[in-house]
Amino acid sequence: MTQGTQAAEVVTAHQDVHSEQGALRGEHPGRAKDPVIKARGLAWLEFEKTDLDRTEMFARDFGLTVHSRTPDELQLRAARSAAPCVVVRRGERSRFVGAAFEAAEARDLDRIASATGATVEDRRDDSGGRSVSLTDPTGIAISVVHGVTAAPSGPLQEPLTWNIAGTTPRANATQRPPREPARVERLGHIVFATRVFARALDWYLENLGLIVSDFLFIDGQRDRGPCMAFIRCDRGTEPSDHHTLAMLLAPEAGYVHSAYEVADLDAMAAGGEYLRERGWQRSWGIGRHIQGSQVFDYWRDPDRFMVEHYADGDVFDSSLEPGWAPMSASGLAQWGPPATADFLGTRPSPSLVKAAVEALREDNEIDRARLMGLMKAMKS
Numbered sequence: 001m002t003q004g005t006q007a008a009e010v011v012t013a014h015q016d017v018h019s020e021q022g023a024l025r026g027e028h029p030g031r032a033k034d035p036v037i038k039a040r041g042l043a044w045l046e047f048e049k050t051d052l053d054r055t056e057m058f059a060r061d062f063g064l065t066v067h068s069r070t071p072d073e074l075q076l077r078a079a080r081s082a083a084p085c086v087v088v089r090r091g092e093r094s095r096f097v098g099a100a101f102e103a104a105e106a107r108d109l110d111r112i113a114s115a116t117g118a119t120v121e122d123r124r125d126d127s128g129g130r131s132v133s134l135t136d137p138t139g140i141a142i143s144v145v146h147g148v149t150a151a152p153s154g155p156l157q158e159p160l161t162w163n164i165a166g167t168t169p170r171a172n173a174t175q176r177p178p179r180e181p182a183r184v185e186r187l188g189h190i191v192f193a194t195r196v197f198a199r200a201l202d203w204y205l206e207n208l209g210l211i212v213s214d215f216l217f218i219d220g221q222r223d224r225g226p227c228m229a230f231i232r233c234d235r236g237t238e239p240s241d242h243h244t245l246a247m248l249l250a251p252e253a254g255y256v257h258s259a260y261e262v263a264d265l266d267a268m269a270a271g272g273e274y275l276r277e278r279g280w281q282r283s284w285g286i287g288r289h290i291q292g293s294q295v296f297d298y299w300r301d302p303d304r305f306m307v308e309h310y311a312d313g314d315v316f317d318s319s320l321e322p323g324w325a326p327m328s329a330s331g332l333a334q335w336g337p338p339a340t341a342d343f344l345g346t347r348p349s350p351s352l353v354k355a356a357v358e359a360l361r362e363d364n365e366i367d368r369a370r371l372m373g374l375m376k377a378m379k380s
Contacts, residue, residue, distance in 0.1 A: 021323070021324050021325070022321060022322070022323060022324060023215075023321065023322060023324055024222075024324075027215075027225075027324070028201075028212070028215065028225060028226060028322075029321075029322075030205075030211055030212030030213075030215065030229075030321065030322035031205055031211040031212065031234070032202070032205040032206040032209065035205065035206055035207065035208070035209030035234075036111055036112050036115040036116075036206065036207050036208075036209070037103060037104070037108040037111050037112050037144070037207070037208060037209055038104055038108075038208070038209030038233070038234045038235075039101040039102060039103060039104070039144065039208040039209060039210065039233055039244075040101075040102040040103065040104045040233060040235070041101070041102045041233055041240075041244060042099065042100075042101060042102070042187055042188075042189065042190060042244045042245070043083065043085075043099075043100040043101060043102040043143075043145050043148065044081075044083060044084055044085045044086060044087055044099070044100050044187065045085070045086050045087070045096070045098075045099050045100075045187065045190060045258055046086075046087045046088075046089070046096075046097040046098050046099070046100070046141075047086070047087070047088045047089070047094070047095065047096055047097055047305070048088070048089050048090070048091025048092075048093070048094060048095050048097055049074075049088050049089075049090065049091065049094045049303060050090070050091065050092070050093065050094050050303075051302065052069075052071075052072075052073075052074050052088060052090055054302045055074060055088055055301070055302060055303075056069065056074055057302075058280065058301045058302050059074075059076050059086070059301075060181065061181055061274065061275055061278050061280065062181060062182075062184065062260070062271075062275065062299065062301075062307065062309075063181040063182045063183045063184040063260070063262065063271060063309070064076040064077065064078060064085075064086065064184050064260070065077045065078075065079075065154060067084045067151075068084075068126070071090070072089060072090040073087070073088070073089050073090070074087075074088040074089075075087050075088075076088070077151070077154065078154075078184040078185055078186045078187055078260065078261075079153055079154040079155065079156050079157075079183055079184065079185045079186070080153050080154075080156075080185045080186045081151075081186050081187060082148060082149075082150035082151060083127045083148045083149070083150070083151060084127070085184075085186065085187035085260075086187070094303035094305075096140075096254060096255035096305070097141060098140055098141030098142060098143065099140070099141075099142055099143070099190050100131070100142075100143040100144070100145050101142065101143070101144050101145070101208055102144075102145060102146065102148075103144050103145065103146040105146065106130070106146050106147060108144070108146065109130055109131070109132050109144060109146055112132050112134070112144050112207060112208075113132045115207065116132075116134055116207065118132045118133060118134055119132070120132055121133070123145065123148070126149075127148045127149045127151075128147060128148060128149050129145055129146055129147035129148035129149070130145070130146060130147055131143045131144065131145040131146075132144045134207070136200055136203050136204070137194070137196050137199040137200045137203050138192060138194040138195070138196060138200050138253050138254070139253070140192060140254070144208070155183070156183065156185060156263065157182070157183040157185075157262070157263040157267050158263065159263045159264040159266075159267070160175055160177060160264065160266050175266075177266040177267065177269070177270040178270060179270050179273055179274055179277075180270065180271065180274055181271050181274055181275075182262040182263070182267045182268050182270065182271025182272070182274075182309050183262065183263065183267065183271075184260040184261070184262060184309075185260075185261045185262060185263065186260070186261050187258065187259075187260055187261075188241060188244075188259040188260060188261045188310060188313070189241065189243050189244050189245060189246060189258070189259045190244075190245055190246075190255075190257075190258045190259075191245075191246040191247070191248070191255075191256040191257050191258070191259075192245070192246075192247050192248075192253075192254065192255065192256060193247070193248050193249075193250035193252055193253050193254060193255075193256050194247055194248070194249065194250070194253050195249070195250070195251065195253050195359050195362065195364035195365060195366050196364050196365060197225075197226070197227060197228075197229075197247060197248070197249040197365055198225060198365060200247055201226075201229055201231075201247060204231060204245060204247075205231075209233075209234050210231045210232065210233060210234065210244070210245060211231065211232060211233075211234045211318060212229050212230065212231050212232075212322040213230045213231065213232050213242045213243055213291070213292075213314075213316055213320070213322060213323070214229070214230040214242075214243075214291040214292075214322060214323045214324075214325065215228070215229055215230075215322050215323070215324045215325075216228035216229075216248075216291075216324075216325055216326065216327040217324065217325075217326060217327065218326070218327060218370065218373035218374065218376075218377060219326040219327070219328070219373070219376075219377065219380075220373065221369065221370070221373050222324075222326075224370070226324075227248060227249040227327060227370070227373075227374065228246065228247065228248040228249065228327060229246065229247055229248075229322075230242060230243035230246045230291050230292060231243055231244065231245045231246065231247070232244055232316060234318050235317070235318065236317065236318050237317050237318070237319075238317065239315035239316060239317045240315060240316065240317070241292075241313060241314075241315055242291070242292040242293070242294075242313055242314040242315065242316060243291075243292055249365055249366070249370065249374065250345075250374065251352070251355040251356040251358070251359040251366055251371065252345070252351070252352060252355040253355075255305065256306065256345075257298065257305075257306035257307060257308055258305075258306075258307055258308070259294075259296075259307070259308035259309075259310050260307065260308065260309060260310070261310055261311060261313070262309050262310070262311050263311065264311050264312070265286075265295050265311060265312070267311070268286065268295065268297050268309045268310075268311055269286060269297075271309065272285070272286065272297050272299075272309070275299060280299055280300070280301075281299065281300040282297070282298065282299055282300075283298040283299060283300055283306055283340060283342045283343045284296075284297075284298045284336075284337070284339055284340045284342070284343035285297030285298050285309075285336065285337075286336060287333040287334070287335055287336015287337065288333060288334045288335055288336060289332065289333055289334070290325075290331060290332065290333065290334055291323075291325070292313050292314050293312065293313060293314045293334075294310040294311065294312060294313040294314075295310060295311045295312050296308055296309070296310050296333075296336075297309045297310075298343055300342075306343070326377075327374075327377040328377050328378075328380040329344055329377065329378050329379065329380060330380060344378045346375075346378050346379075356371060359371070
C-alpha cells in the first residue's frame with residue numbers, strides 16, 4: 001500500500017482545514033494521553049545581555065515598554081501582559097536563559113514538582129507567585145509559574161478601519177497609520193532548535209500537556225518521523241494560539257526566535273518602517289505564514305537574537321488533530337519575499353560547521369541523512 005493510498009483512508013479533523021494531509025496510521029498522535037498538567041500559556045522569557053542600554057533602546061523601538069529598570073536588570077512589558085514578558089539581566093555574555101509557562105491552577109505546581117522530582121518555591125520577585133524550575137531534554141531552563149500578580153493593561157494601538165469591496169464603513173476620512181513603534185500587545189510564542197527532537201517533543205506534551213497543531217517532515221523521510229512541530233496549549237473548547245511553542249530538529253540547539261503580537265498589518269508595517277529608519281536589521285518580511293497563518297515581520301535585536309512582530313494568527317480548540325506537511329523554505333509563507341538566508345540560518349559560519357560536526361559525533365537524532373535532508377529542505 002502506498003503512502004498516498006494509506007493517507008486517503010485516514011480521515012482527520014485537519015483534512016481540508018489547514019493542512020493538505022493528516023497523519024498516517026501509527027504516526028505520532030501529537031498529544032499525551034495523560035499529561036501531568038495542562039499549561040495555560042507562555043508567561044515570559046529570560047535573557048542575559050551585556051548592554052542593557054542598547055537592549056532597552058531596541059525594545060522601545062520594537063514596541064515593548066519598560067516595566068522596571070535597575071543597573072543590572074531590565075523588565076519589559078507588553079500592553080496586555082499580566083507581568084513582564086521579557087526579563088533581561090546583565091551578564092558577561094549575551095545569551096538566552098529560559099522560558100516560563102503559566103500553570104492553570106496552583107495545585108498544578110505540586111503535580112509537576114512531584115512528577116519531575118523538583119520543588120515548588122516562592123518567587124523572589126515583586127510580582128510574587130510560586131514556581132517550579134525544570135530543564136527540558138535540550139538543556140533549556142523551563143519554569144512553571146502560578147500566582148503572579150497581574151498588572152493593569154497598558155494603552156493599546158487601535159486597528160485601522162478598512163474599507164473592503166462592498167463594505168465601506170470609513171467615509172470622508174483617510175488612512176494615515178502613524179510612523180511609530182508597533183505596540184506589542186503580548187508575547188505569543190517561542191521557537192527552539194534541538195538535536196533530540198522526539199525526546200523534547202514528548203517532554204513538553206507529557207509534562208506541560210501541550211498539543212501539536214502541525215508537524216513538518218523531511219521529504220522522503222516521513223517514515224523517520226517529524227522534524228518540526230508547532231505546538232499549542234490545550235485549553236479544551238477555548239481556542240488557543242496555533243502555537244505557543246515550536247521546535248525543530250537542527251544541529252545548533254537553543255533559541256531560534258520569539259514572537260510578539262501587534263494590532264494589525266498597518267501597525268506592523270508602519271512599525272517596521274520606524275525600525276528601519278532607526279537603523280535596525282530586518283531578517284525577513286513582511287509576509288503571511290502557512291502554518292499558523294500569521295502575518296509576520298522578523299527583526300534582529302542588537303545581540304542578533306531574532307524577534308517577530310505578528311498579527312492575525314490562527315486559533316484552535318483541542319478538537320483539531322495535527323496536520324502534516326513536508327518541510328521546505330518555500331513552504332514557510334503563503335506570500336511575501338523569499339525566506340532569507342539570515343532567517344533560515346543557512347549562511348556558512350564557523351559556528352554552524354562546528355555545530356554540525358558535533359551533532360554528527362554525538363548520540364542524538366542528527367545523522368548524515370537527516371542533516372542532508374534538512375539542508376535540502378532549506379533550499380527548496
